[in-house]
Amino acid sequence: MNLLPRLTITAFLLLVPTAAIRADEITGEQLYKQHCVRCHGATGEGTKKAPAPLLGDKSVPQLATVIDHTMPEDDPDKLDATESKKVALYIADAFYSPAAQARIKPPRIELSRLTVKQYRNSIADIVASYRGSPKLDDRQGLRGQYFNSRGFDGNKRLIDRIDPDVQFDFRRHPPEADQELKQRFDPHQFSIRWEGSVLAPETGLYEFVVHTDHALRLWVNDNRTALIDAWVKSGSGTEFRGSVYLLAGRAYPIKLEFSKAKQGVDDSKKMSILPPKPASIALLWKRPHRVDEVIPARHLSPVNMPEVCVVEAPFPPDDRSLGWERGTAVTREWEAATTDGAIEAANYVISRLPELAGAADGAKDRDSKLKEFCRKFTERAFRRSLSDDEKRFYIDRQFEGAEPNMAVKRVVLLTLKSPRFLYPDSPGLSAEQAIAARLAIALWDSLPDTELLAAANAGKLSNPEELTRQATRMLANPRAQAKLREFLLTWLKVDQNPDLSKDAEKFPGFDPALAADLRTSLELFLDEMVSGPNADLRQLLLADDLYVNTRLANFYGITLPADTPVHTAKVFGLAIPLEVGFTKVAFEPERRAGVLTHPYILSALAYNAESSPIHRGVFTARGLLGVTIRPPQEAFTPLPAELHPNLTTRDRVTLQTKPMACAGCHTVMNPLGFALENFDAVGRYREKENSKPIDASGRYETRAGEVAQFASGRELAKFLATSPEVHAAFTERLFQHYAKQPVMAYGIDRPERLLKSFSENGYNIRRLVVDAAVIAALKPPN
């Protein structure tokens, strides 16, 4: 290592003159063959010496700079700037750039099976199509009916209202109501029924939790069997839990019954002289990766929704190696899981057959109704109608010699195991039906609904305007909104729920509950940003707003406006976080901007005690700017802060990434991360670290060859908001998330065209989703 600088200088002295002479005539290709082939191979495929293939997304000027500075490795000065540029131009065009790659090996739209999400959603929608679909309205909370009896005697109902959430401490009193009403309650015994629906923001296992010192029953997405049955109050337990798997963006029926009664006293004699027992109740949930919280009003609706058929059979996860979930491979485990899923769905259907098929056991027309039920089931699953031959094959044949339930079971199994269901774009669909199938997959991860199918069957979908109209309509559905949020979380690299535990000594108060609040705060922000008419990507990166509740406000030192609704723990004696109220504030607008400086993102991109400019830089470069950064050649442990008490984080990072092997990438990402150094490991603003002033200056060399400089996180965010690289990377990611196919499979110029319309539409994310879904639905001929 010590010898290297000297050797380089010697080589420079010897070789420069000859190279200079031929610089004018020699082509980039010749230069490449002369200097690069031995390590990189004739078409950049790599050799033993430099195994990584030469592919990437650096622009020609960027590539030229890298070559000029670092290549050939044994003698970086062998090529001058002009020659480096020639090599850069040559390799970019011949094989390096994405466009060149697409030309050499044109990406293809591959036949795909349903992803796990698509599988579960499709089955839910087949079954849902037999049930009513009431519309949710703007009302939030649950309908609460209060009865002056321990049962639910209709004539003793005194209150019928909407409660935003369920967290009540009645103490020894009747339910809260106006004085006259209150007096009509017997404080010894009364009962309350809350009902409506609960909206699942994400897919996963939810735990429902009820805290009460009296009797309760809770039903969630199963109106027959209670999830929690503690109608017998027994002993001193006050916490009751039950789990249920829910799919994102759907509303599920929920009903909670509470009954206060006398306990442990001999009522017949002594009741009149004993004071009423205390009573309280709270309805909480634990969302996947979260902590217990009172179910907030925004996730509750007083509208009664039908049950949803949720198949819970475990599936192997889908391939995400390209950055989006795709179904272009089948495995034995997946095939086995589809069997389990089909059996589960079949048993669900059988257990609810009278309701779904409208065929009562023993009814005369039961068989014909069941056949009709089965025909619809298969047609919905196949996204089209069946011919007479097919009807005989999939339906009639299954009824031969089988008792009716068995026949239905066979049809369901055959249908859900059929490639016509499992491959949403499989042959057999008309051109229009295929468009509908692809559009529904793109926007809902599911099947076309009746309206879309009708448009397809009427031949309207080949009309781009009608197709766009349908896509716009479908985007308004809560499922599409859940999917859009899921995409944004993927774009922000937090879809896998990073662990946000922090050093308890350094950051007292930063506990799992606070981390969950931050996540909620981020999701509220994202929801707001994309639900408005503008849905402007730039605003996502620039807006000053932060959603906070009192816990977050206290931790981040935010003074809430005086009129902020305060939600304090209302339930007596419960050591659980109950607070649900979030409010929007402008948070340090002079220092922060948009998602990048959201404390959740900053905390996720940090160690448990220190900030991490590298993580933040990689996220900004790779995640936002779309720069390809390969992982380091070996794993490194960051230099421990306590061993370098006199260095700032910036100093330590600079020290550790100085070696040549690191610098190639770190010169790109470190300066991006440094711009966020004013924010510590929990995203709080700081001006000093180890009593040294923070240096938050950073830079980025754009693909156009310009150098952007910024001195703070806010300046970095401003740069990113207007960067065409960010816009392009976002466009491409979004498209691939929705289409689940490589964007260039839809034309080598597709990224460029998509970007152009995105910019013409004011960077409107919702319009971009519609565009992407329409393109995916139309699908160019293979």
Added chain:
Amino acid sequence: MPRTRREFVRDLGVSAAAMPFVLNLPSLGFANQQKRKQRIIFIFSPNGTVPKAFWPSEEGAKFTLKEILSPLEPFKDQVLTLHGVSDRIRGDGDGHMRGIGCLLTGIELYPGNVQGGSDTPAGWAKGISIDQEIRNVLQKDPATKTRFGSLEFGVMVPDRADTWTRWSYSGANKPITPIDDPYQMFNKLYGRAKDREALASVLDELGEDLKRVGGAVSAADKKLLDEHATFVREMEKELKEAKAAVGHPVPALEPGVRRDNDNIPKITKAQIDLLVNGFAADFNRVASLQFTNSVGMARMKWLGVNEGHHELSHEPDSNEKAQEKLIKINKWFCEQIAYLTKRLAETPEPGGNGNLLDNTLIVWTNELGQGNSHTMDNIPFVLIGGGLDFKMGRSLKYKKAPHNRLLLSLAHGFGHHIEQFGNPSYCAAGPLSNLV
């Protein structure tokens, strides 16, 4: 319930390894042929008995079965009556609640909100019941572990969970819901086999479907479908292999028996048949069968009794008509037990010697000694069968022996030598004397 469904499906993987379990193949079902398979059945009937027509007058091996127990005459040498065993547990809850809730648990009820017509309200029992205790012991040992361990049957148990309707507890505050629908029990026992049968029956069509779709896609995409088809064929092969190895015939149930009072005899027969079948298949070695509930209201119209059982049970001894009807009712319960006994006696012990009755103990009991007095003295305990090596064919009489001692005897009969069960203050004298 979603959770159950998930667990159910998880158990159900198509892998060949899971197959013997799913179908209860001989390889696992009859894993241990050396050791004798001990079994126990607890049977509950409600509202006390009619002592004068129930308890034999004599003590010892020479005794006469009175009217109520007369259906057991053919098996008299296998019968043991235990007069003088008392449920001494007190505390919260009315007599019927404590009667059923403390019967197998031997421990008090928690304070709670279930309010009877008198006394204090109460919740669930504070401890595990003896059937579940024995089940856990058997399930812990690989030599005695079975697919279910125990099965809880019921007949017309009201569709509400409260202290009067539960007698089996997997732990404190954890009552077990008996399955009183034979079809539901059938699905629990044989549902998986039915699923596979349905799956196997559509495989030809599925193969054809895959072929057709595969033929209509591009060569590049066909590769994916070919792989898919390979996995389907593998599944088919596994299903066929499993089918060739199925253990025992699946019982046939009379279809369409609705769950209502008048069908009690049919439901009872179906449940008993399933119970015997489960033992023969070694699905479980512990079972319970609960007729209605404490305060049970069966109207045995098929006996010419139109009143509800519970209201009759409150009639005083002087009401002879009522007493006659109560004798009829209790005799009917005994007939069902005699049918069960007969079925067990007729069924050879699979892979062993003798018959199922030789290795099974039936424990028939009740929440009260007598309905009109609500006494918990002289709880009707009748034991039948050779499962626990008790000396059968006798009428035994004790003096207010706490029933916890009998529960201990049952545990000891399975080689589970615990010193206490339920409330320890009733266990000091140890298992009942003179049983073995």
